[in-house]
Amino acid sequence: MKIVHLSFSDLSGGASIAAYRVHSALLNAGIKSELWVMKKFSKDNSVIDLSSNSDFYLLIIKTYIYLVRKLLTKSNLISLNYFNSNILERINRSDADIINLHWVHNEMISLEQINKINKPIVWTLHDAWIFSGASHYEELHISFIHKLLNRWVSKRKVRYLTQKNITFICNSAWTLRKIIESGQFSDAEKTVIHYPFDTSVWRPNELDIKIPSLNIRPQEKVILFGAIDSTRDKRKGFHLLLESLCLLGNYYKRSDLKILIFGADRMQSKSIDMPFDMHFLGYITDPKMLSKLYTIADMMVVPSLFEALGQTAIEAQLCGTPVVAFSDTGVSDIVQHKKTGFLSDDLSSEGLLEGMRFILERNKEFFRESARENAVRKFSADVIRNEYLKVYKNKLNKSK
Numbered sequence: 270m271k272i273v274h275l276s277f278s279d280l281s282g283g284a285s286i287a288a289y290r291v292h293s294a295l296l297n298a299g300i301k302s303e304l305w306v307m308k309k310f311s312k313d314n315s316v317i318d319l320s321s322n323s324d325f326y327l328l329i330i331k332t333y334i335y336l337v338r339k340l341l342t343k344s345n346l347i348s349l350n351y352f353n354s355n356i357l358e359r360i361n362r363s364d365a366d367i368i369n370l371h372w373v374h375n376e377m378i379s380l381e382q383i384n385k386i387n388k389p390i391v392w393t394l395h396d397a398w399i400f401s402g403a404s405h406y407e408e409l410h411i412s413f414i415h416k417l418l419n420r421w422v423s424k425r426k427v428r429y430l431t432q433k434n435i436t437f438i439c440n441s442a443w444t445l446r447k448i449i450e451s452g453q454f455s456d457a458e459k460t461v462i463h464y465p466f467d468t469s470v471w472r473p474n475e476l477d478i479k480i481p482s483l484n485i486r487p488q489e490k491v492i493l494f495g496a497i498d499s500t501r502d503k504r505k506g507f508h509l510l511l512e513s514l515c516l517l518g519n520y521y522k523r524s525d526l527k528i529l530i531f532g533a534d535r536m537q538s539k540s541i542d543m544p545f546d547m548h549f550l551g552y553i554t555d556p557k558m559l560s561k562l563y564t565i566a567d568m569m570v571v572p573s574l575f576e577a578l579g580q581t582a583i584e585a586q587l588c589g590t591p592v593v594a595f596s597d598t599g600v601s602d603i604v605q606h607k608k609t610g611f612l613s614d615d616l617s618s619e620g621l622l623e624g625m626r627f628i629l630e631r632n633k634e635f636f637r638e639s640a641r642e643n644a645v646r647k648f649s650a651d652v653i654r655n656e657y658l659k660v661y662k663n664k665l666n667k668s669k
Contacts, residue, residue: 270661271301273365275356277377280310280554283497283580284372284395287440287464289316291369291393291657294465294650300658303365305356307377319356347403347415348374349422350383357382367391367661374398374405384429389668391660393438393462396577399426400451406504406575426453436664438462438657440578441599460660463602464580465653468645470556471587473637474564483548485565489527490629492545493566493590495553495581496573499532506572506595511541512618513572517625518544526629529562563588568610568628571600572621579603586610586644589637593624603647609640 272295276288288304289311295302296315309318356378360368370383370392383390396405402419404411411419436458439445445461448454485491492514500507514528526545534551553559563569569585571594578599582592586603592610594600604610611627613620628636646652 270366270665271364272303272367272369272661273360273363274302274304274369274371275360275373275378276304276306276371277373277375278308278310279304279306279313279316281308282372287395287578287580288371288393289313290465290650291371291653292316294654295657297650298654300654307375319359346405347418348376348398348405349403349418350374350376350378350380351425352376353379353382357385361385361387363388366665369393371395380425380429384433389664390433390435391438391664392435393440394444394448394577395440397444397447397575399437400448400453423453430454431456436460436660438660440464441602443597443599443601444577461602462656462660463648463653464578464583465650466583466587466644466648468587468649471560471584473589473641474557474560480561480565483527483529483565485527486524488524490525490567491527491529491565492625493529493531493562493569493585494572495529495531495550495562495569496571497532497552499530500536501533504573504575506574509572509574509618509621510570511543513621513625514543514545515541516618516622520626521545521629529566531559531562559584560588563590566590567633568593568625570594570621570625573598573600574616576600583644583648586640587648589633589641591628591633591636591640593621593628595620603644605639605643609636609643 274288274292276285278285279289280286292302292304304316305319306316307320309316354377365388368386368388368390372395397407398405401407403422404419431454439459439461440463442461445459494510496505499505523545528545528547529550531550531553534549563585569590569592571579571582571592576598582594582600582603585592586609592604594604594612595616596612596614601612604612606612611624613624
């Protein structure tokens with residue numbers, strides 16, 4: 270059995286990293302797997318760069334999408350999957366047994382071309398795009414033009430995808446619930462499979478956790494927050510984190526807490542008089558450094574308003590660090606409430622405050638062992654790989 274994964278990139282963005290993790294988990298067990306991308310960042314020979322003949326085409330498409338975003342919508346991220354690319358013929362001529370689609374946007378392939386793929390298709394959903402029109406996540410306040418665009422893209426999905434017999438792999442129970450509630454693809458096979466993690470890499474780093482540049486004093490507790498574009502993407506909830514930290518200042522002195530933030534090198538918003546010292550660490554991609562940060566932290570806060578799963582939350586839990594997040598997100602698949610962290614039903618800064626106080630009032634050791642054990646049981650590469658293989662084998666049997 271050979272699997273070909275399609276993803277716009279291999280290591281740029283959470284969905285791309287997740288696709289690479291799925292591909293690597295299969296490859297490490299001797300399964301034939303290739304990851305086809307339009308933008309390659311790794312040096313992995315099993316990742317196939319398709320961009321060589323498409324650079325000029327991609328430049329035109331990127332310009333077009335940028336203009337659509339700026340002129341017609343206020344959204345940072347929309348995808349049309351309207352324009353054909355040169356990838357379809359290569360897919361159909363390949364020796365792949367299964368095509369596993371991932372984040373295939375930026376006009377990597379059109380909806381019409383997906384309809385013409387002549388091999389069994391499995392589609393791993395990394396966000397809400399498949400059931401949200403042109404948007405990748407639900408947006409509360411969108412323009413009339415944006416609504417029309419969502420409606421148009423949804424109609425194209427119905428036209429090209431509903432009769433295609435696609436098996437959807439939802440990355441969380443939240444994603445599965447959302448696609449069911451949307452009423453779209455009601456006849457399609459759907460299942461939940463999380464992302465795979467190398468638990469030998471993501472683990473507590475107890476032997477060498479000092480970072481002298483941070484000057485963390487013995488009595489200080491550390492609150493960690495981080496994501497790609499962590500302070501700019503409003504969906505990530507940084508504004509709620511700031512509000513909750515201001516409220517937390519009513520209960521703790523400045524010398525009690527230190528706030529560490531990765532995924533940004535500065536505050537994007539206007540200057541705010543924060544009650545605690547904040548350190549912006551920039552973009553960090555080294556797993557060893559991230560594991561060290563998770564181990565140092567007394568908690569990881571994931572205040573995302575919309576989150577299909579939350580890979581930083583999984584990484585933190587694997588390192589034995591409790592996580593504070595909102596319950597109505599994919600993070601609820603990761604955290605066991607009051608056992609490995611805190612899940613707030615209140616989507617507000619007050620809800621985050623309650624969670625942070627709950628963690629701070631307890632020693633981190635209260636959560637460490639349970640957090641690690643729960644995460645290994647749910648997200649280890651061996652477990653997730655076997656779940657993917659079951660889906661692939663079932664798909665091939667039904668396709669005969």
